[in-house]
Amino acid sequence: MKKLTPLFSLLVFFACGEKDENSSGKSDFNFSYSIDTVQVDPGDHLVYITGYMTTATPSLDKKVLYNLNPKSPELEIIDLDALSFQESIPLEKEGPEGIGNYVSDLVVTDQGDFFFIGYESLVKSNPELDQYKRFSFQADKLSGDKLEENEGIDFGAIPSKDGNYFFGTYSVQMFQGKIGGLAVVDLNEMSLKKIPIPELENLVDFNINQYQDGRPMMSTIERIWLNEVDGKLYLTNSTRNEAFIYDPKLDSLFKKEFQSSITDNAKKGLYTKETNSDEEMSKAMKEKNKEVNFNELIYDDTNEKFWRVSSDMDRMIADSVVTKNILTIFDKDLNQIHEEKIDFNITSMLSFFKEGTLYSYINLEDEMGFTLIKPSYE
Known part of the structure; x- marks a missing residue:
């Protein structure tokens, strides 16, 4: 290449x-x-670009672009130094090693862990993509500050760089209602902290x-x-x-x-x-x-x-x-x-x-x- x-x-x-x-x-x-x-030189591969590119994210050192095709699903590896496609890694949507059916965002932490983010869906994988963990942000799954009736953590939140926290906003009726402020979830303790704004x-x-x-x-x-x-x-x-x-x-x-x-x-x-x-x-x-x-x-x-x-x-x-x-x-x-x-x-x-x-x-x-x-x- x-x-x-x-x-x-x-x-x-x-x-x-x-x-x-x-x-x-x-x-x-x-x-x-x-x-x-x-x-980018695609070689013989058809690089996935039909979405809004929210499922693409660079590595910490910016040497690699991870580009998720959530339809296949597969993870494409783009070499940002050579500006060329390198390989694709097949993934699963369902099951214990599934990334979810409606992934809309991809984030990579400083440790190389992957977060596959979807509507009311969050899946974390290790760098080798062979260990997966799912998180639920329903009110009864969280300790700490309470989500009131009709409140939820909004779509579009991000994990922290170290992968230990999840940052987002919380609002009434999710998206259509008033935003209350910041929501910080400790992913190890599954506890919620609300910061009103x-x-x-x-x-x-x-x-x-x-x-x-x-x-x-x-x-x-x-x-x-x-x-x-x-x-x-x-x-x-x-x-x-x-x-x-x-x-x-x-x-x-x-x-x-x-x-x-x-x-x-x-x-x-x-x-x-x-x-x-x-x-x-x-x-x-x-x-x-x-x-x-x-x-x-x-x-x-x-x-x-x-x-x-x-x-x-x-x-x-x-x-x-x-x-x-x-x-x-x-x-x-x-x-x-x-x-x-x-x-x-x-x-x-x-x-x-x-x-x-x-x-x-x-x-x-x-x-x-x-x-x-x-x-x-x-």
């Missing part, structure tokens, strides 16, 4: 103090980046709900993003320009609010929230897309910086919304140090830093590829 040559390259330089939309307000921060696009409760007010004959049929939800870095948990959301940082060792929670000179700092909610047809839902979604949307934090452990790409309406062309992408950079303590309008986007499906370069998944004619963004802060 050989590493494919870049499909194209672009070098972009920027220094603060030019246009308002490209300024962090700090004249001593110089930022540039180069962009390449590469394709009242500021999250009104995120539900930005949902769009569709009804049929008065019955709820579907609902959009605001995203909650969870990231663990150096033992601290970072919670952000798609609605507001803010972050909550929880330190499990100190049992402390504090909030940071950020200010953007390019986008709004929160959604305004100026769109229809209740719809009764697909047409009404589509119209409401188009209006909602005019408002700001904040994406997840991505940590660059080489340069000790967080990146986040957000979007907001730039202009209208006829009845189509044209959005602009904004890159915000934070230091290790999550202090905002830079923001600028960018011409590229970072997919929320699969993006991670490897040796100081951001790898962002891209579909290249139904083959796996990555946009490589290498920053320079000199």
